[in-house]
Amino acid sequence: RKEVEQDPGPFNVPEGATVAFNCTYSNSASQSFFWYRQDCRKEPKLLMSVYSSGNEDGRFTAQLNRASQYISLLIRDSKLSDSATYLCVVNMASGSARQLTFGSGTQLTVLP
Amino acid sequence: ETGVTQSPTHLIKTRGQQVTLRCSSQSGHNTVSWYQQALGQGPQFIFQYYREEENGRGNFPPRFSGLQFPNYSSELNVNALELDDSALYLCASSLPGGSSYEQYFGPGTRLTVT
Numbered sequence: 001r002k003e004v005e006q007d008p009g010p011f012n013v014p015e016g017a018t019v020a021f022n023c024t025y026s027n028s029a030s031q032s033f034f035w036y037r038q039d040c041r042k043e044p045k046l047l048m049s050v051y052s053s054g055n056e057d058g059r060f061t062a063q064l065n066r067a068s069q070y071i072s073l074l075i076r077d078s079k080l081s082d083s084a085t086y087l088c089v090v091n092m093a094s095g096s097a098r099q100l101t102f103g104s105g106t107q108l109t110v111l112p
Numbered sequence: 113e114t115g116v117t118q119s120p121t122h123l124i125k126t127r128g129q130q131v132t133l134r135c136s137s138q139s140g141h142n143t144v145s146w147y148q149q150a151l152g153q154g155p156q157f158i159f160q161y162y163r164e165e166e167n168g169r170g171n172f173p174p175r176f177s178g179l180q181f182p183n184y185s186s187e188l189n190v191n192a193l194e195l196d197d198s199a200l201y202l203c204a205s206s207l208p209g210g211s212s213y214e215q216y217f218g219p220g221t222r223l224t225v226t
Contacts (some may be wrong), residue, residue, distance in 0.1 A: 004154075018117055036213070043217040044155065087154050099145065099168055100204075100215055102154030 001026055006088050006103035014111050017095030021106045023071040031098075032091040033064055035073045037084045038105065044087055047073075053056045077108045116205050116218035124224045125193050131219045133188045135203030143167070143207065144186040145215060146178060149200040161186055190223075198225045 008093045013019050025033075033050040048055065050062040050071055061074040071088055088103040117136045119223045125131050137144050147155035157170035161180035175191040184205070190197055200222050204215035 042217050043218070046214055049214070089154075098206075099160065099170065100147075100155075101156040101157065102147075104152070104154045 001104070002045055003027060003092075003101050004090050004103040006106050008104055008106060010107040010109060012109045012111060013078055015078055015080060017110075018074065018076050019078060019108065020075075021073045021086055021088070021108075023073075025069050025071070025088075025090045027090070027092055027101075028066075028069060030069075030090045030092050032100075033071050034089040034091070034100075035060075035062060035071075036087040036089050036102075038087055039084050042101075047086070048083055075108075078108075080110050080112060081108075083108055083110045116203060116216055118203050118218040119219050120221060121219065122222045122224075124226065127193055127195060127225055128182075129193050130189065130191045131193060131223060133190075133201050133203075133223070135186045135188070135205075135218055137184045137186070137203075137205030138216050141205035141207055142184050143205065144180055144184065145204045145206070146186070146188045147202040147204065148172070148195075148197075149202060151199075155202055156181070181187070181211075193225045195225050198223060 004025050021074045035047040037047045038044040051084040054063045055078045059076045063072045085105040085107045090101045119134045145160040146158040149155040159169040160167045164180045173180045177189045199221045202220045203218045206215040
């Protein structure tokens with residue numbers, strides 16, 4: 001079983017749609033959680049951290065359920081510029097290091 | 113503030129050769145992590161350097177090695193290249209500790225092994 005699992009998609013949605021991505025992680029000792037966005041042939045960029053109380057940043061809402069080891073990302077009012085791969089990321093301690101463990105990513109295409 | 117930079121941007125090598133990739137961390141960041149991203153996959157953790165010492169390692173063989181220099185820049189060395197080493201190699205810098213522990217990625221080096 002992969003440490004971080006995501007639905008690979010692709011998700012093809014019209015502009016203005018609401019889309020939700022889900023992610024599960026296997027290590028209950030995971031300490032912090034993120035969503036990264038990666039455009040084609042570019043580096044991953046931090047979209048938002050995910051907190052237990054849930055957090056929102058404009059059109060983006062992230063949720064964390066530690067009991068279920070489940071993370072979600074909701075994008076409202078999708079824009080063409082939201083087209084990208086969304087990576088669910090978990091931070092686990094590995095000895096004294098803090099390593100990020102990535103899911104395989106969910107590909108989103110927003111259509112005009 | 114200077115972001116993370118990597119060189120070269122692209123590289124083509126032959127199986128069995130050796131390669132060195134370079135990374136300059138973001139200003140003020142003293143921890144550097146290296147990741148390998150194969151096509152269609154998420155990045156996989158190779159190792160991390162802090163204060164010039166390896167601070168953690170993922171599931172990669174010893175032919176993947178690295179260095180960190182006093183100015184916090186870093187190198188990734190791969191010996192005896194294999195075809196499966198073809199990937200995007202990403203460097204990320206961060207500050208150690210902290211509860212959120214955000215990492216910032218460079219643009220990557222795309223390595224092709226033929």
